[in-house]
Amino acid sequence: MSGIAGKAVGQKQEKGLKGIRDTGLEEARLHAFLAHAWQTPKGLYGWLVTVDHKLIGRRYMVTAFLFLVLAGLSALAMRFQLATPEAGHIGPDFYNQLFTMHGTTMMFLFAVPIMEAFAIYLVPLMIGTRNVAFPRLNAFSYWVYLSGGLMIWIAFAFDTGADAGWFSYVPVAGPEYGIGKRPDFWAQMVTYTEVSALAVAVEIIATVFKQRAPGMTLDRIPLYVWSVLIMAFVILFAMPAVMVSSTMLILDRLVGTKFFDPAAGGDVLLWQHLFWFFGHPEVYIIFIPATGFVSAILPTFVRRPVFGYLGIVLSLIAIGLLSFGLWVHHMFATGLPQLGESFFTASSMMIAIPSGIQIFCWIAAIWGGRPIFATPMLFVLGFIFTFVIGGLTGVMVASVPLDLQVHDTYFVVAHLHYVLIGGAVFPLLGAVYYWFPKITGRMLSERLGRWNFWLVFIGFNLTFFPMHILGLQGMPRRVYTYPPASGWGEMNLFVSVSSLVVFAGFALFFLNVLLSLRGGSIAGDNPWGASTLEWATTSPPPSYDFSRLPVVRHREPLWDEPDTLPVVEGLRVDAREVLASTVADAVPQLRQPSAGNSIWPLLSAIAVGGAFLGSIYTPWAVVWGAIPVSISFICWFWPKGEPEDEE
Amino acid sequence: MVTMAMALFHRRRARAGHPPLRIDNHRERRFGRAVVGATASTVLILAALTLTSFFAGRSVASLSGTATLTVRITGHQWWWEIRYPGDNPSRMIVTANEIHVPVGEPVKIKLDSPDVIHSFWVPALGGKRDLIPGRPSELTLIADKPGVYRGQCAEFCGYQHAHMAITVIAESREAFDMWRSRQDAAAAAPVGDEERRGQQAFLSTGCALCHTVRGTPANGTIGPDLTHLASRRALAADTLAMTPGALAAWIADPQSTKPGAKMPRVALSADDLNAVATYLGSLE
Amino acid sequence: MRHRPVADVSHLPTYDFGAASPMWWGTLAFIALEATGFALAIGTYFYLAVLAKHWPIGAPAPDLLPGTTILIMLLASVVPNHLVELWARRQDLTKVRIGIVIMSIAGILPLIVRIWEFPALRISWDQNAYGSIVWFLLGLHTSHLLTDVMDTIVLAVLMFTQKGKAGRRLSDVSDNAFYWDFVVVSWVVLYLIIYWVPRI
Numbered sequence A: 001m002s003g004i005a006g007k008a009v010g011q012k013q014e015k016g017l018k019g020i021r022d023t024g025l026e027e028a029r030l031h032a033f034l035a036h037a038w039q040t041p042k043g044l045y046g047w048l049v050t051v052d053h054k055l056i057g058r059r060y061m062v063t064a065f066l067f068l069v070l071a072g073l074s075a076l077a078m079r080f081q082l083a084t085p086e087a088g089h090i091g092p093d094f095y096n097q098l099f100t101m102h103g104t105t106m107m108f109l110f111a112v113p114i115m116e117a118f119a120i121y122l123v124p125l126m127i128g129t130r131n132v133a134f135p136r137l138n139a140f141s142y143w144v145y146l147s148g149g150l151m152i153w154i155a156f157a158f159d160t161g162a163d164a165g166w167f168s169y170v171p172v173a174g175p176e177y178g179i180g181k182r183p184d185f186w187a188q189m190v191t192y193t194e195v196s197a198l199a200v201a202v203e204i205i206a207t208v209f210k211q212r213a214p215g216m217t218l219d220r221i222p223l224y225v226w227s228v229l230i231m232a233f234v235i236l237f238a239m240p241a242v243m244v245s246s247t248m249l250i251l252d253r254l255v256g257t258k259f260f261d262p263a264a265g266g267d268v269l270l271w272q273h274l275f276w277f278f279g280h281p282e283v284y285i286i287f288i289p290a291t292g293f294v295s296a297i298l299p300t301f302v303r304r305p306v307f308g309y310l311g312i313v314l315s316l317i318a319i320g321l322l323s324f325g326l327w328v329h330h331m332f333a334t335g336l337p338q339l340g341e342s343f344f345t346a347s348s349m350m351i352a353i354p355s356g357i358q359i360f361c362w363i364a365a366i367w368g369g370r371p372i373f374a375t376p377m378l379f380v381l382g383f384i385f386t387f388v389i390g391g392l393t394g395v396m397v398a399s400v401p402l403d404l405q406v407h408d409t410y411f412v413v414a415h416l417h418y419v420l421i422g423g424a425v426f427p428l429l430g431a432v433y434y435w436f437p438k439i440t441g442r443m444l445s446e447r448l449g450r451w452n453f454w455l456v457f458i459g460f461n462l463t464f465f466p467m468h469i470l471g472l473q474g475m476p477r478r479v480y481t482y483p484p485a486s487g488w489g490e491m492n493l494f495v496s497v498s499s500l501v502v503f504a505g506f507a508l509f510f511l512n513v514l515l516s517l518r519g520g521s522i523a524g525d526n527p528w529g530a531s532t533l534e535w536a537t538t539s540p541p542p543s544y545d546f547s548r549l550p551v552v553r554h555r556e557p558l559w560d561e562p563d564t565l566p567v568v569e570g571l572r573v574d575a576r577e578v579l580a581s582t583v584a585d586a587v588p589q590l591r592q593p594s595a596g597n598s599i600w601p602l603l604s605a606i607a608v609g610g611a612f613l614g615s616i617y618t619p620w621a622v623v624w625g626a627i628p629v630s631i632s633f634i635c636w637f638w639p640k641g642e643p644e645d646e647e
Numbered sequence B: 001m002v003t004m005a006m007a008l009f010h011r012r013r014a015r016a017g018h019p020p021l022r023i024d025n026h027r028e029r030r031f032g033r034a035v036v037g038a039t040a041s042t043v044l045i046l047a048a049l050t051l052t053s054f055f056a057g058r059s060v061a062s063l064s065g066t067a068t069l070t071v072r073i074t075g076h077q078w079w080w081e082i083r084y085p086g087d088n089p090s091r092m093i094v095t096a097n098e099i100h101v102p103v104g105e106p107v108k109i110k111l112d113s114p115d116v117i118h119s120f121w122v123p124a125l126g127g128k129r130d131l132i133p134g135r136p137s138e139l140t141l142i143a144d145k146p147g148v149y150r151g152q153c154a155e156f157c158g159y160q161h162a163h164m165a166i167t168v169i170a171e172s173r174e175a176f177d178m179w180r181s182r183q184d185a186a187a188a189a190p191v192g193d194e195e196r197r198g199q200q201a202f203l204s205t206g207c208a209l210c211h212t213v214r215g216t217p218a219n220g221t222i223g224p225d226l227t228h229l230a231s232r233r234a235l236a237a238d239t240l241a242m243t244p245g246a247l248a249a250w251i252a253d254p255q256s257t258k259p260g261a262k263m264p265r266v267a268l269s270a271d272d273l274n275a276v277a278t279y280l281g282s283l284e
Numbered sequence C: 001m002r003h004r005p006v007a008d009v010s011h012l013p014t015y016d017f018g019a020a021s022p023m024w025w026g027t028l029a030f031i032a033l034e035a036t037g038f039a040l041a042i043g044t045y046f047y048l049a050v051l052a053k054h055w056p057i058g059a060p061a062p063d064l065l066p067g068t069t070i071l072i073m074l075l076a077s078v079v080p081n082h083l084v085e086l087w088a089r090r091q092d093l094t095k096v097r098i099g100i101v102i103m104s105i106a107g108i109l110p111l112i113v114r115i116w117e118f119p120a121l122r123i124s125w126d127q128n129a130y131g132s133i134v135w136f137l138l139g140l141h142t143s144h145l146l147t148d149v150m151d152t153i154v155l156a157v158l159m160f161t162q163k164g165k166a167g168r169r170l171s172d173v174s175d176n177a178f179y180w181d182f183v184v185v186s187w188v189v190l191y192l193i194i195y196w197v198p199r200i
């Protein structure tokens, strides 16, 4: 290093400027400097200390997909038990753990984190910067997420799996009826993952607000980035609700507070209000970035910009805002006053308007473009088809009289899988096919991709469509078995067999990923001819993302100027530096130093995790745990004399 | 809408990496109008749906107030305690898992729960209503046609949420009144040695701690009232059919048929077991 | 892709104060989410109060003295807090050093008084839902107080080391002052709720 640095001093550097700048530096030297400044050490240590958003994002993705596999396998186990009436493979104790672990894992450990994962990976690339705003917080959020997920699954392995459903209603999860330590593990896992999600949200907001490439004004932000920005805001205002409620639950269970105890002035519906105040926005936290995937993939495969940029942005904002006004639609059967219920019916219906606008805009873009039916596009089309069905059943259950009939039946199970899988997982798989070349440098196989799509798409509809009918026939959800006389046996068998098709589809997906990692064809920088900035750098991107930070002059920068990239000069190359710019107009303001590698986020996460875990057994763990937590946080923030600290 | 999307499949294809298309402003404006039109019709449809939903909700709500009969239902993990308040408190009928109602008459159902949340739902008779600890509620229900309707607890309530069914029997007013006066009576006295032995065992082995049989010293309230057990169609919230064999099997080992149920296995000799089953089977 | 330089940023500063710095936005986002947490806890308080026949349940209204003392202390601390912020923006290290020591003390004092405030609620957390929620509110605020005081002390120590001289640290001081305002404002609201709602 000192060798190159020594030479660079002789470069035409202006006097009075601290550090070595990229101005006029030739490519090879530029790369050498940046690679040194932004490197992650090799080996295990490097793995533990890295703050590179791409490494962390990838790690998040792999972890979230592992949780998908675990939760998916639990679903298969449930389908095995439900295939025939009064089957005796799985008893109620285990079944209850299974569906709770399935729902909990899918929602908290798969769907939300996978959306965060893509955001962490893509946002800095799409807005033309080198890392997120708080790289160490980012590393910390991953470790917290991982420990929360591991904790609940290890507990499950020891027969202490959560068993009160993914929304853990009290009193079933309360101090009196909750079994053993099961609900405690659930509540702490939720607190963990919310801490990590909140950290990511803060991360994204600051990054998108302050680190956009010069010239990326509000109306030039890619729609995907808009969608994750709005997701971040929804997280910011929704997740505190579940943290407050899971803390209250833990307190009720551990130290005898009476929040949910009607005999002592508490109330069991309080839990439901707090939970759904979070829980409803939660589903849009999953759905909003998924629509962002669609808005990113679609233009590339119809070869034109998406139709109605402003309309889509406003719809996203409207969905984000409205999502806070719907929570009671999960509680119609509790018998709240009729007028109140009507309000929530109306607001639930209203949210169909912005959702509809988005759908119409996409259809207009397809109509006005030339569709290319590559795998990502197939998933987008599959999404539109499925989500419209799921949305329509959503509108049906928003109507009180109808909901009172189908609430807590398989009709709702069908609705939720249509919107979650059709509305979020399909775009997600499309996103994997779309960005895999960027992330790994290799293409996924198109042939396997098509098989993957059709198996998942057909299998999905065969599995979940009949559930609507089962629900209308009166089959309640969360039952480990049902009587033969009910006549639901055949349809359940059909559903269970079809779920194997979905399984095969997912297996093919993982197979494709594994095979293509080694043998996929080389992608090149921009294999799809896409328009956004992440395609302006190499695949996979270097540790510093862009050797020179781009300047944006158009909403589709790479379509506007396909061969050259306008860039800025003058940043340091011997220290980590990014540009901070103004919030609305993206005028450069600061050369912002960016934090380097550190082990302390991991140690802090371990300290925090230890305190949480201990608190399941004794409240004193919080007091004693505070000591290592404080020490590790202080060490984290204490400057260590790196080049980034000096200015 | 979906078909529209499907129609797009037949449009011209392009290849990846093709240069982006030129945007034709004239066409864009047409798309704009189409999107606005589609949005406007969405708004109209939704407004209509909301209003329909509101009025349907109102008409359901307006039923109450005219009820001719009140039934109190208490949800327990995992069975239903049912009470028909009488003219005076001593004439209250207590039974379990099966309600009888006169056809065509609105019945007011009062709901509450001492343990966890359950939800009362008889699909054929309309919507569900949660039973929430600390928040008693009520609902009005009419059976228009005579018949036997199966209902089931709809809110997840623990191990045996799956086996928490309730039977509603809608019958003519006369049949209902007859049923009611039979239920009013105390339990049938045991007839014959076997039944007497059964009653004896029932009273001495601990069953009476949890169960009431009116007219005998058994007055436990943890489990269902068994005074007229044999008049019911099913056992343990529709887990088993009411047959002598099933009854004996249930008493012998409730945990294998309904794992987690709040009734323990009580050790009885084979003879006692048969006797108890015979005795309970006689409680019409 | 070929690069075409179009702008030169070499003379931009590396730190600034307030909304120019990403850290300020991060702090604002944290304040927003914590304020949401407070709002929900306060919502719970009123929800329970509306359900209850009498409020407070089974207890007299809390004793005013410790809470009011803290209120006065926190309100008074706003003045040095803003002075520190001002000095930090003017990059006057000496004054910042004095100011941040004062702020550390201004943070520790209310924490000490807090020890008497919990008993002054005159109900235990496990007696009933009223007890639970007031302890919860007070605990929530205490944890914010505690973390900000720790942060202030760490910054104070930093200011006296060589590393405190970096301009970015002064930007941190100003963000810390921003957060302290939040701790003060949230107490004004919680104080009114905990102490005065039971009295109406």
Ligand code: HEA
Binding pocket: A283, A284, A286, A287, A329, A330, A348, A349, A351, A352, A355, A356, A357, A359, A387, A388, A389, A390, A391, A392, A393, A394, A395, A397, A398, A399, A403, A406, A407, A408, A412, A415, A416, A419, A420, A423, A424, B001, B041, B042, B043, B045, B046
């Ligand atoms: C990604 C997740 C996601 C999404 C996007 C949605 C979207 C919607 N959901 Fe869903 N929902 C869930 C996930 C989701 N939901 C989950 C997980 C549950 C169950 C939780 C549990 O109990 O475990 C649930 C449960 C649930 C309930 C409670 C049911 C019950 O328990 O009884 C209700 C009730 O109102 C509801 C309503 C809606 C509505 C109105 C929408 C709307 O946003 C849909 C809007 C979209 C459209 C309508 C389609 C596009 C529009 C057009 C093409 C325009 C034309 C349309 C019309 C003219 C109508 N949802």
Ligand code: HEA
Binding pocket: A068, A069, A071, A072, A073, A075, A076, A078, A079, A099, A100, A102, A103, A104, A106, A107, A110, A111, A164, A165, A166, A167, A413, A416, A417, A420, A421, A425, A463, A476, A477, A478, A479, A480, A499, A502, A503, A504, A506, A507, A508, A510
């Ligand atoms: C994103 C969310 C998500 C997803 C993707 C799924 C996916 C699936 N779900 Fe899930 N589900 C929920 C969210 C989700 N679910 C929620 C929130 C609930 C409510 C829970 C509650 O009530 O509390 C629920 C409830 C629920 C029920 C109702 C349970 C009950 O009420 O009793 C059922 C029943 O059939 C079911 C089935 C399935 C099936 C068959 C899939 C399939 O699509 C799964 C397909 C995936 C796989 C099969 C995994 C693939 C793995 C491999 C291919 C292995 C490859 C091998 C290696 C790499 C080693 N789900």
Ligand code: CUA
Binding pocket: B075, B076, B078, B117, B118, B119, B153, B154, B155, B156, B157, B158, B160, B161, B162, B164
């Ligand atoms: Cu009772 Cu489910």
Ligand SMILES: [Cu+2]
Binding pocket: A279, A280, A283, A326, A327, A329, A330
């Ligand atoms: Cu909802």
